[in-house]
Amino acid sequence: MAKLTISDLKQIKEKHKSTFTLREGGYRAKVTVHMGTCGIAAGARNIVNALMDEIGKSGADDIIVTTSGCAGLCSKEPMVTVEILNNPPVKYKELTEDGIREIFREHVLGGKIVDKFALVIGSETTY
Amino acid sequence: MIDLSLHILDIAENSITAGADEISIKIREDISENILEITVSDNGRGMDKETLLNVSDPFFSTKKVRSNIGLGIPLLKQMAEECGGKIEIETAEGRGTSVTASFQHDHIDRKPIGDIASTVSTLIFCHPGIRFIFEYRRNSGIFTLDTLELREELDGVPINSADVIKFIKDGISSWLKRP
Numbered sequence: 493m494a495k496l497t498i499s500d501l502k503q504i505k506e507k508h509k510s511t512f513t514l515r516e517g518g519y520r521a522k523v524t525v526h527m528g529t530c531g532i533a534a535g536a537r538n539i540v541n542a543l544m545d546e547i548g549k550s551g552a553d554d555i556i557v558t559t560s561g562c563a564g565l566c567s568k569e570p571m572v573t574v575e576i577l578n579n580p581p582v583k584y585k586e587l588t589e590d591g592i593r594e595i596f597r598e599h600v601l602g603g604k605i606v607d608k609f610a611l612v613i614g615s616e617t618t619y
Numbered sequence: 620m621i622d623l624s625l626h627i628l629d630i631a632e633n634s635i636t637a638g639a640d641e642i643s644i645k646i647r648e649d650i651s652e653n654i655l656e657i658t659v660s661d662n663g664r665g666m667d668k669e670t671l672l673n674v675s676d677p678f679f680s681t682k683k684v685r686s687n688i689g690l691g692i693p694l695l696k697q698m699a700e701e702c703g704g705k706i707e708i709e710t711a712e713g714r715g716t717s718v719t720a721s722f723q724h725d726h727i728d729r730k731p732i733g734d735i736a737s738t739v740s741t742l743i744f745c746h747p748g749i750r751f752i753f754e755y756r757r758n759s760g761i762f763t764l765d766t767l768e769l770r771e772e773l774d775g776v777p778i779n780s781a782d783v784i785k786f787i788k789d790g791i792s793s794w795l796k797r798p
């Protein structure tokens with residue numbers, strides 16, 4: 493039997509925690525903006541502002557935006573993770589304001605992954 | 620970081636990572652004293668002695684989950700010191716942390732305050748469950764915002780809904796535009 497490391501356990505717990513929160517709060521989609529120092533310096537706040545604007549325009553009330561710390565890929569910031577209920581999370585990298593707007597419309601509202609910004613789907617697959 | 624409002628966002632995100640559910644952001648501009656002072660305080664888990672000692676070392680970080688090099692506090696410290704000011708950290712394990720950065724107001728290298736309305740609205744939008752207390756003090760007056768009070772007034776409308784966030788952002792911006 494393969495040995496489970498603490499970090500595996502932590503990842504599993506985190507994953508369950510986030511899906512649970514999503515369901516509990518009645519949210520259909522969650523966008524996590526990476527807000528470590530590197531993310532902020534690369535423009536993460538503008539990414540949030542663009543999301544605010546798009547959510548406002550769409551009138552959707554089942555989408556939440558939150559933040560996380562540095563994901564260790566500082567050169568690929570700004571990054572976000574999109575989680576649609578019952579689907580694996582998708583990480584997007586090197587975003588621009590137009591990029592996040594496109595991801596919002598195509599993926600968050602439309603359910604279609606935007607390949608050109610995608611980095612990872614789920615926790616293992618490199619996209 | 621191009622301006623101080625981004626540093627403030629960064630320091631407040633540390634508080635969130637530390638599990639705080641109450642964060643206060645206070646800015647004081649005093650032209651006659653020639654000082655600009657920013658304080659971010661939280662009720663998060665605080666720092667232990669080792670962390671506190673090392674926190675101004677750019678390559679120290681306790682978040683070892685991934686390759687995080689811990690740049691937020693060192694950058695702010697460097698900025699403040701370059702501008703005739705300093706950084707002060709008070710912390711108690713299990714109780715909270717308070718980070719104060721001061722700057723010589725008219726120092727030529729002092730970065731502008733930047734879009735503080737955007738920083739505060741971003742924090743509230745992304746962390747609707749946290750109580751934020753925001754205070755901006757200038758010689759001409761004082762602006763305060765407490766999301767706990769605001770939430771009571773909202774009567775069930777989520778504080779992170781687009782309209783409320785726009786209301787907060789515009790409120791701060793228009794106050795700041797006053798002479």
Ligand SMILES: Nc1ncnc2c1ncn2[C@@H]1O[C@H](COP(=O)(O)OP(=O)(O)OP(=O)(O)O)[C@@H](O)[C@H]1O
Pocket residue numbers: 527528529530561562633634637661663664665666670674679680681682687688689690691692693715716
């Ligand atoms: N408000 C706080 N409460 C508790 N601990 C804190 C707080 N702020 C900072 N720390 C501790 O100080 C360390 C250094 O903080 P700093 O902001 O410099 O780097 P970081 O947050 O680890 O990474 P980065 O900011 O580069 O994304 C943190 O890892 C954390 O352990």
Ligand SMILES: [Mg+2]
Pocket residue numbers: 528529629630632633690691692
């Ligand atoms: Mg930090």
